[in-house]
Amino acid sequence: MFISVSKVCLFFALIAQVHSAAKRRKKTYVELHSCDNSGIADEIASYDTVVKDIVDYVTKGPFKGKTYNELAKFVDNFGARLSGTAILEQSIDYMIQLTRDEDLNDIVTEELEVPHWTRGEEKITMLEPRVKDIALLGLGRSVSTPPEGITANVIVFNDFEELENAEEDEVKGKIVLFDPEFTTYGETVVYRTQSASKSAAKGAVASLVRSITPFSINSPHTGSQNYEDGVNKIPTAAISLEDADLIRRLVDRDINVKLNITMHSTFDTKTSRNTIIDLKGTRFPDKLVIVSGHIDSWDVGQGAMDDGGGLFVSWAAPVILKRLNLRPKRTVRSIFWTAEELGLVGAYDYEKQHRNESDNINFIMESDEGTFAPRGLAVAGSQKARCIIGEILKLFESINASTLVEDDSPGSDIAVIIRNGIPGASLHNANEKYFWFHHTEGDTMNVENPEELDLCAAFWTAVAYIIADISEDIPR
Numbered sequence: 196m197f198i199s200v201s202k203v204c205l206f207f208a209l210i211a212q213v214h215s216a217a218k219r220r221k222k223t224y225v226e227l228h229s230c231d232n233s234g235i236a237d238e239i240a241s242y243d244t245v246v247k248d249i250v251d252y253v254t255k256g257p258f259k260g261k262t263y264n265e266l267a268k269f270v271d272n273f274g275a276r277l278s279g280t281a282i283l284e285q286s287i288d289y290m291i292q293l294t295r296d297e298d299l300n301d302i303v304t305e306e307l308e309v310p311h312w313t314r315g316e317e318k319i320t321m322l323e324p325r326v327k328d329i330a331l332l333g334l335g336r337s338v339s340t341p342p343e344g345i346t347a348n349v350i351v352f353n354d355f356e357e358l359e360n361a362e363e364d365e366v367k368g369k370i371v372l373f374d375p376e377f378t379t380y381g382e383t384v385v386y387r388t389q390s391a392s393k394s395a396a397k398g399a400v401a402s403l404v405r406s407i408t409p410f411s412i413n414s415p416h417t418g419s420q421n422y423e424d425g426v427n428k429i430p431t432a433a434i435s436l437e438d439a440d441l442i443r444r445l446v447d448r449d450i451n452v453k454l455n456i457t458m459h460s461t462f463d464t465k466t467s468r469n470t471i472i473d474l475k476g477t478r479f480p481d482k483l484v485i486v487s488g489h490i491d492s493w494d495v496g497q498g499a500m501d502d503g504g505g506l507f508v509s510w511a512a513p514v515i516l517k518r519l520n521l522r523p524k525r526t527v528r529s530i531f532w533t534a535e536e537l538g539l540v541g542a543y544d545y546e547k548q549h550r551n552e553s554d555n556i557n558f559i560m561e562s563d564e565g566t567f568a569p570r571g572l573a574v575a576g577s578q579k580a581r582c583i584i585g586e587i588l589k590l591f592e593s594i595n596a597s598t599l600v601e602d603d604s605p606g607s608d609i610a611v612i613i614r615n616g617i618p619g620a621s622l623h624n625a626n627e628k629y630f631w632f633h634h635t636e637g638d639t640m641n642v643e644n645p646e647e648l649d650l651c652a653a654f655w656t657a658v659a660y661i662i663a664d665i666s667e668d669i670p671r
């Protein structure tokens with residue numbers, strides 16, 4: 196299907212709202228003492244030996260280090276895998292072959308149109324009060340500047356309210372810098388996704404945003420942004436915390452800051468694929484327990500953490516079950532989403548293509564917020580569903596991964612499916628430093644840890660297996 200560019204923009208604006216809403220939701224840690232699992236607790240407890248077998252196989256046995264080593268080979272081979280690029284498609288082919296090499300042959304791919312935005316030359320030079328290069332990364336779908344760049348004075352705002360309250364004359368012809376305090380990613384990311392449109396509406400010629408991160412070594416963080424319909428599309432980029440602080444201090448001293456911004460980019464659409472791998476259930480092959488991560492990444496860094504780790508633990512789940520000859524009653528399906536970073540494009544397509552079989556999704560899982568030491572699951576669903584998942588999580592006390600976080604919209608890609616009332620979860624892990632590396636050149640294999648990846652792979656596999664094998668479906 197071909198989507199016209201204007202439709203694409205509207206579409207992305209809509210899905211970005213869903214995306215950021217998903218990340219904004221409050222998370223609550225719950226004590227599940229109000230659960231009555233008397234009908235199923237004994238059955239779930241009987242999976243303790245299977246859990247031990249999987250954990251031993253992955254952390255001490257033949258699979259030890261395998262997830263890390265395969266991820267490293269993949270990342271070293273392909274590097275960044277931006278939506279719409281040939282490298283992304285080659286990396287998908289590679290994952291299919293890697294899966295076939297494990298004698299898993301139930302693999303299909305589904306084609307869809309994806310955005311293809313490419314970053315060209317990007318440079319910001321502070322011209323006044325002194326000459327200095329400013330570290331930047333253009334934001335996804337940013338338009339180019341004229342060849343000679345845009346030269347203008349800077350006006351700094353803390354938040355959208357300050358921009359709204361400013362006189363149009365103050366903003367017109369200026370470069371706006373949004374310098375919000377980082378609270379949570381979900382709360383702060385709106386300054387990345389919306390500042391270009393809001394600044395343009397006030398007559399700004401370009402917009403900059405303080406990188407959405409609590410920590411920096413002069414490292415700008417890219418990410419998606421959306422132009423609202425009807426606004427002038429102005430170039431937009433993230434700058435480092437250090438440079439944002441510098442500009443802020445100068446402006447606070449009433450010193451004029453003048454910048455030249457030169458940015459080039461292109462935008463069109465290309466064909467990509469979601470990849471679907473099934474380990475067929477023995478009794479209910481139509482019923483699905485889905486594990487997933489996204490295979491695309493930003494063009495900076497190597498996409499090792501975002502989302503190479505999530506991709507490989509989701510690849511590992513059917514592989515480990517196959518190797519251990521564990522065949523659950525329901526199908527374990529592993530999905531490698533495409534084009535997550537440009538707006539959950541693969542997930543939206545899957546939801547649309549498979550809507551009439553959504554009753555068959557028993558539970559859907561996603562790992563896209565790091566694969567540091569696993570702590571448990573962030574779970575969406577009814578209280579009864581959460582009670583059963585909580586009971587299953589008790590089996591992971593030995594690896595300290597028994598926490599159930601109540602989250603009505605966990606994950607990013609799977610939020611598109613969960614909002615239809617399907618229960619699901621994202622990997623809850625010790626990801627306190629995740630946003631230090633997110634969408635930067637620092638997203639490399641050095642962020643990943645072999646032992647933690649083993650624990651994530653074992654946890655992910657065993658949880659999927661138990662949910663796919665127990666006598667009861669996860670209730671809606």
Ligand SMILES: [Zn+2]
Pocket residue numbers: 489501502535563
């Ligand atoms: Zn991601």
